Amino acid sequence: METLLPKFDSVFSIDCVIFGFDDGELKILLIERNKEPFKDWWALPGYIVEQNESIDHAAERILYELTGLRDIYMDQFYTFGDVNRHPQGRVITVAYYAMIRLNGSKELKPVSNYASKAVWISVNDHPKLAFDHEKIFSRGFEKIRNKISYQPIAFELLPEKFTLTQLQQLYEVILSKKLDKRNFRKKMLNYGILKELDEKQKGVSYRAAKLYKFDKKKYSKLFQKELTFGK
Amino acid sequence: METLLPKFDSVFSIDCVIFGFDDGELKILLIERNKEPFKDWWALPGYIVEQNESIDHAAERILYELTGLRDIYMDQFYTFGDVNRHPQGRVITVAYYAMIRLNGSKELKPVSNYASKAVWISVNDHPKLAFDHEKIFSRGFEKIRNKISYQPIAFELLPEKFTLTQLQQLYEVILSKKLDKRNFRKKMLNYGILKELDEKQKGVSYRAAKLYKFDKKKYSKLFQKELTFGK
DNA sequence: TTACTTAGTGTAGAATATACACCTTATATT
DNA sequence: AATATAAGGTGTATATTCTACACTAAGTAA
Structure with a gap:
């Protein structure tokens, strides 16, 4: 030493x-x-x-x-x-x-x-x-x-293809609180930055969930508008 | 090393x-x-x-x-x-x-x-x-x-006593856009962080406006809650 | 076939944001 | 005193967003 x-x-x-x-x-x-x-x-x-x-x-x-x-x-x-x-x-x-x-x-x-x-x-x-x-x-x-x-940066942490439940879990651990499933999905899908794939989760012992991809192009359109105070 | x-x-x-x-x-x-x-x-x-x-x-x-x-x-x-x-x-x-x-x-x-x-x-x-x-x-x-x-930091820039119009002008120059007078006032007063004073503007050649003070105590209560995603 | 586990979905009420125009009040001018 | 001027101050209806909430559907495992 x-x-x-x-x-x-x-x-x-x-x-x-x-x-x-x-x-x-x-x-x-x-x-x-x-x-x-x-x-x-x-x-x-x-x-x-x-x-x-x-x-x-x-x-x-x-x-x-x-x-x-x-x-x-x-x-x-x-x-x-x-x-x-x-x-x-x-x-x-x-x-x-x-x-x-x-x-x-x-x-x-x-x-x-x-x-x-x-x-x-x-x-x-x-x-x-x-x-x-x-x-x-x-x-x-x-x-x-x-x-x-205010920016869905969470996508960086997920695999390329992910389920909405995985996305929600990630939000939950980052925010340290439970979120409502329906409201969460509504909001995320409304952003229009998710692309639904023709594919499902594999290897799970229950109903497989749809996979989604993050749509980078739409993302940049949406979130490069700056935050605003409103009129 | x-x-x-x-x-x-x-x-x-x-x-x-x-x-x-x-x-x-x-x-x-x-x-x-x-x-x-x-x-x-x-x-x-x-x-x-x-x-x-x-x-x-x-x-x-x-x-x-x-x-x-x-x-x-x-x-x-x-x-x-x-x-x-x-x-x-x-x-x-x-x-x-x-x-x-x-x-x-x-x-x-x-x-x-x-x-x-x-x-x-x-x-x-x-x-x-x-x-x-x-x-x-x-x-x-x-x-x-x-x-x-998301935080009314603008108060730092104003004199201790100010009118709502001054506050709005400041928001307007920082955001580089016009804001609606009624909506602005509604929103600001709703925050509950302004104290209306028994005093009016002086030295203006038109109707004098009421003066307000920033209420620091209420401010910290309100804005120390972190931003949330909602439930 | 049945039990289990997660996926997936809609609606009603509350709260918030937006759009919009006129009368009031104080001062300055004649 | 009357009038002109300039900003102060106010309400409502509509649209949008947020929140709360519970059941059926689909797939797997036993």
Whole structure:
């Protein structure tokens, strides 16, 4: 174990709150640190922004290194800049969230040099986190909870083909409350951004549900109109 | 990697989009730079974050240095981290917005070392800005436009006592559209966050309007309920 | 065939949003 | 005093959206 705390100037880092949905549960990707400080603690995946990369690029890189996934929608949500948030010096971190499809089990890549492992852990049952990562996580969760209320971002978390019940379950875990089935379906179908497929769920031991696809074109038409106060 | 975090020649800065409302116009506070790069250009007020201050503190400090105002509500809205956004090196900037009351003319303090003057300029008619400040400004404007649709933040911009017409004008300039007088009043009064005063406007050459005050207590009760999707 | 489990559907009432025009009141002018 | 001017202030009918609520249909497993 190292004891000497090095001195350094200000550093930028990125931390990622990466959400996945599987088996009715909302999960986040956590790593186990293999370095001081907070060695052996769980933490959000994150790393230093390199000198010649944009912060968006850094976020994508970190996601890629951990999951092998590219071209995932990521959004910056807050920057944490308290003086003492990192015990070794001044580190300001820009937090991003991402939402990715976990089709069954999505294997995680062996992780580079700063983590011994990376796992998907249920948001409702996650361990204590290093640094101020609990704060970052909560804020990220809050962010998607708010966002889902006015933009159906939830599709990012579902497989390409999904049932309305799966969609509703996802809303329910993000919002932490039960929704009415009929009202939910009415509202979703009314948006006109779902395409009904000629296909049904397979491998279930009860009546199979219709599958739907998300219609990206209609989505952008609908939701790029800005929010309005009304006349 | 060892415990030593890499040392980069990176700098954090804060940039502020400071809104004011006066005489029916929405304004922002701009400075004229007296240093290279972008000497003599207009820019958003901003400065380097010091080693031992939080980013929130830095934002407040910058606002104070320019306006002499403290305890103003400021909110971080986005962090800009493109590699080449600053011609002299890597500068990542955290952008904040603030809204302040301009009662008639609010005099600005003589500005410290990085600006020759600071002035209020109408948002609809502002000069070209240095760095990527146009992008920062637009994003900040967008932010308050969205926010005002679900939280009546506009009160920050008005004098303590105001008329409903003033409030409506402010909404109109932020949203860039005309609103219906009766519907606007109905909605605002329904929120229950306005206190009608026993006082009228003075110094106008027509029928004076009733003055209202913003009721902070009722506001927090009402708007701390989070946004919901409904049942 | 029966039991089980989830899929799928409609309607009525409440609340909210929208469209729309005229009289009132205070001041300034003659 | 009378008149002109300019903004203040108000109500109602219609459309739209939100909410609450319960049963039948379809497929699978025993």
